Amino acid sequence: MKGFNKLTKEQQDILIRTNIKHKAGVGTDYKDGWTPVKVSPLGENLKVVFKNGEWLHYTPSGQWY
Known part of the structure; x- marks a missing residue:
């Protein structure tokens, strides 16, 4: 995904955790x-x-919003 590697570790965790919750x-x-x-x-x-x-x-x- 474009931009993922530029995120901090904390931001990457937010993305992964929230996306799992979003799709659950x-x-x-x-x-x-x-x-x-x-x-x-x-x-x-x-x-x-x-x-x-x-x-x-x-x-x-x-x-998310």
């Missing part, structure tokens, strides 16, 4: 579109762009 309760078709393809820091949050073209903020507390 949804079906396979939904999961496929929400595969992260690009990530960048945005203040305390991460801006995560997905395969479907949408993007969300992932927060240090494991929330």
